[in-house]
Amino acid sequence: MKVTVVGAGAVGASCAEYIAIKDFASEVVLIDIKENYAEGKAMDLMQTASLNGFDTKIIGSTNDYSKTAGSDIAVITSGIPRKPGMTREELIGINAGIVKMVSENLIKYSPDVILIIVSNPMDAMTYLAHKATGLPKNRIIGMGGALDSARFKYRLSEAIGCPASDVDGMVIGGHSDKGMVPLTRLATRNSVRASEFIDEDRLAQVAADTKVGGATLTGMLGTSAWYAPGAAVSALVQAIACDQKKMFPCSALLEGEYGLNDLTIGVPVILGKNGIEKIVEIDLNEDEKALLAESAKGVSATNVLLSGLDLF
Numbered sequence: 688m689k690v691t692v693v694g695a696g697a698v699g700a701s702c703a704e705y706i707a708i709k710d711f712a713s714e715v716v717l718i719d720i721k722e723n724y725a726e727g728k729a730m731d732l733m734q735t736a737s738l739n740g741f742d743t744k745i746i747g748s749t750n751d752y753s754k755t756a757g758s759d760i761a762v763i764t765s766g767i768p769r770k771p772g773m774t775r776e777e778l779i780g781i782n783a784g785i786v787k788m789v790s791e792n793l794i795k796y797s798p799d800v801i802l803i804i805v806s807n808p809m810d811a812m813t814y815l816a817h818k819a820t821g822l823p824k825n826r827i828i829g830m831g832g833a834l835d836s837a838r839f840k841y842r843l844s845e846a847i848g849c850p851a852s853d854v855d856g857m858v859i860g861g862h863s864d865k866g867m868v869p870l871t872r873l874a875t876r877n878s879v880r881a882s883e884f885i886d887e888d889r890l891a892q893v894a895a896d897t898k899v900g901g902a903t904l905t906g907m908l909g910t911s912a913w914y915a916p917g918a919a920v921s922a923l924v925q926a927i928a929c930d931q932k933k934m935f936p937c938s939a940l941l942e943g944e945y946g947l948n949d950l951t952i953g954v955p956v957i958l959g960k961n962g963i964e965k966i967v968e969i970d971l972n973e974d975e976k977a978l979l980a981e982s983a984k985g986v987s988a989t990n991v992l993l994s995g996l997d998l999f
Contacts, residue, residue, distance in 0.1 A: 693761065803829075804828065829937055
């Protein structure tokens with residue numbers, strides 16, 4: 688199993704580290720445009736192999752996509768990260784051209800590759816990858832919902848006062864501060880509704896804190912977060928590589944599911960060796976349907992900006 692991670696910055700390097708430590712891939716290729724940067728990150732990570740007990744080989748390359756040949760899965764993290772006060776949508780003009788170029792280069796050397804998109808604005812970049820490459824819809828996956836749901840579960844465990852392993856919850860919708868739809872009604876602690884432990888006001892605060900989870904960290908760190916995004920990506924990669932049939936909310940191209948068409952947005956999917964093996968349609972109540980529809984409008988509006996860039 689060969690995995691490529693494009694972009695050796697904080698998110699890409701964290702992703703490569705988690706994949707290596709889990710020890711399910713034979714090789715991870717880190718690629719970056721900055722001279723010797725990916726090579727240095729790869730060497731640094733390889734020097735942890737004997738300490739962390741993994742056998743995965745990590746190599747780095749400066750913009751040489753021939754090194755990625757034969758990749759089963761490729762993660763695209765490249766582009767500029769958010770700065771304090773920036774929205775994910777403000778990155779579209781810069782990151783769109785990068786994501787298109789990277790996608791085309793990856794497919795050139797690995798025609799059967801499954802792409803996982805991390806670059807922001809993530810839903811729009813996932814849509815761009817579909818339009819620019821023409822790959823089957825099951826082979827292009829946007830990471831956002833997996834990260835948003837991890838942040839949701841963190842906030843739930845904090846509010847309830849229990850371990851994160853006790854709680855389960857899901858965020859659907861767009862990967863943006865306004866577009867996320869944390870499904871508080873369905874959140875549980877060991878199969879018991881979260882609403883049995885905290886009141887509706889506290890649940891609403893959990894949802895609000897989840898929506899600004901990325902912006903909160905950007906304000907504190909001065910740039911985008913990296914540990915949780917890297918872990919979220921590695922979980923998706925492992926689910927595909929090991930054919931786990933796990934369910935994650937991911938940005939997927941919809942063709943009638945949830946009453947939506949021709950856009951990529953976060954919904955629950957089953958991930959296995961073929962990428963997205965099934966889109967799961969859950970029974971939403973009227974309020975949740977309305978929130979998802981409103982989120983879809985925001986995602987569609989961002990996609991319109993892509994049309995002016997003449998990229999597909």
